[in-house]
Amino acid sequence: MDIHTALAQRLRELRDARGWSLEALAERSAVSRSTISLIERGESSPTAVVLDKLATALGVSLASLFEPSGHTAAAEPSPYAAAQSQPVWTDPASGYVRRNLSPELWSPIQLVEVRFPAGKRVAYDTSLRDAEIHQQVWIIEGTMEITVGERRWRLETGDCLAMKLDCPIVWRNPTRQSARYLVALSRVARNP
Numbered sequence: 001m002d003i004h005t006a007l008a009q010r011l012r013e014l015r016d017a018r019g020w021s022l023e024a025l026a027e028r029s030a031v032s033r034s035t036i037s038l039i040e041r042g043e044s045s046p047t048a049v050v051l052d053k054l055a056t057a058l059g060v061s062l063a064s065l066f067e068p069s070g071h072t073a074a075a076e077p078s079p080y081a082a083a084q085s086q087p088v089w090t091d092p093a094s095g096y097v098r099r100n101l102s103p104e105l106w107s108p109i110q111l112v113e114v115r116f117p118a119g120k121r122v123a124y125d126t127s128l129r130d131a132e133i134h135q136q137v138w139i140i141e142g143t144m145e146i147t148v149g150e151r152r153w154r155l156e157t158g159d160c161l162a163m164k165l166d167c168p169i170v171w172r173n174p175t176r177q178s179a180r181y182l183v184a185l186s187r188v189a190r191n192p
Contacts, residue, residue, distance in 0.1 A: 003089050007051075008042040009069035014058045015040075029057035048091040052124040061133050061165070061185050063110040066100045077104035094120040096171075112183040116144060121172040126165045132188040133165040142179025145172045155181075 015025050015036075022040075026033040031053050038044035039054075046054075048062070055062045066087045068077075081103035088099045094117065101111040137146065138160045146153050149167040154174075163169070173179050 002042075003066075003087055004045060005042045006069065006087060007046075007065060007089070008040050010065055010067060011036075011054065012040045013069050014060065014065075018058070025054070025057060029053045031057075045092045047093040048096065048122050049093070049124065052126065056126060061110060061135075061187065063098075063100055063102075063112050063183075063185055066098075067102075068104050077106065079103050079105040091122065094122050096120065096122060108186050108188075110185040110187075112185070113140075114181050114183060116142070116171065116173045116179045116181070118173055118176045118178050121170065123168065123170045125168050133185060134162065134188070135165060135183055135185045136160055136162045138182045138184075140180045140182060142177050142181075143173065143175045144179050144181060145174050146170070147172075 015022075020028075022033045022036050025031075025036055029036075031050055035044065035046070035050065036054070039046050039050075051065055052062050055065055066089060081101060086099050086101055088097060090097045096117060097115040099113045101113055102109070137144075137155065139155045139157050141157050143157075144155050146155060146161060146163075147168075147170040148161075148163045149169075153161050155161055
């Protein structure tokens with residue numbers, strides 16, 4: 001199954017689990033109903049910004065959109081994820097490439113490897129979700145500027161930054177070399 005088909009199934013599954021219509025998700029995410037419909041049919045290659053809006057509205061991390069759909073996952077999820085089976089997705093707007101490293105077996109931690117092209121920028125208007133999502137970013141090689149709310153950080157190879165996904169975040173590679181980094185995410189359910 002290609003990444004767009006898997007993403008389509010997962011998005012539809014998350015929306016259906018909440019009992020939301022396309023219109024309800026469109027209203028909550030500020031993404032048009034027609035765009036969501038195209039994504040759910042696997043007929044659109046959404047940008048990272050659009051996926052972040054959908055993930056925020058659904059109360060999940062962006063990485064969660066790339067998890068296997070309940071319809072396709074094995075009866076007993078595997079604790080092992082072979083490199084060739086890890087979902088890889090490329091943002092059509094910036095060209096950044098993300099690989100979900102985590103296996104199908106549920107864990108409170110998700111790992112994602114990102115290759116971010118030189119001179120590119122992605123801005124997420126992250127807001128409150130149904131769960132607290134925390135992440136740490138560890139630069140494997142290269143340089144990234146990450147703006148969290150009003151604070152900007154310049155991270156070089158080996159540097160690590162922790163943040164909570166509750167405010168706008170801008171990712172920028174200010175150099176002429178691509179960057180590679182690891183993102184570790186954890187989710188804490190909010191108390192009702």
